[in-house]
Amino acid sequence: MEADEPTETYFLSDGHNDVASASGTATGTGFVVTEGPLAGSRFILDREISTLGRHPKSDLFFDDITVSRRHAEVKISSNTARVRDVGSLNGTYVNMSQIDEETEISPGDTLQIGKFKLVFFQETTSE
DSSP states (O other): OOTTSOOEEEEOTTSSOEEEETTSOOOSEEEEEEESTTTTOEEEEOSSEEEEESSTTSSEEOOSTTSOSSOEEEEEETTEEEEEEOSOSSOEEETTEEOSSOEEEOTTOEEEETTEEEEEEEOOOOO
């Protein structure tokens, strides 16, 4: 990827994947896609539970056959983030290990669903 290529930030607060230019800095909790067709995109999670999958109504929509319609969920609560597989065909992986139960993730951890790899981030603003 060239350094001058734009990236996109997806904000999920209103139930849609609104795309905003990432030329400004996005803060919060979410994922940066590092591998797959959406590489370079950022997904900001600002719901208690966000769904990931190939279903068009998923909060994080990945339009690829390697992703199940309902693949995984991420739960954010009191500075803790947890991910769980919701019956996907290809499995959900955290740091290259397949998960079978709800698993806590920390900033820098890699989540893989299908051919997409996403790095979790959690930025806090101190005022």
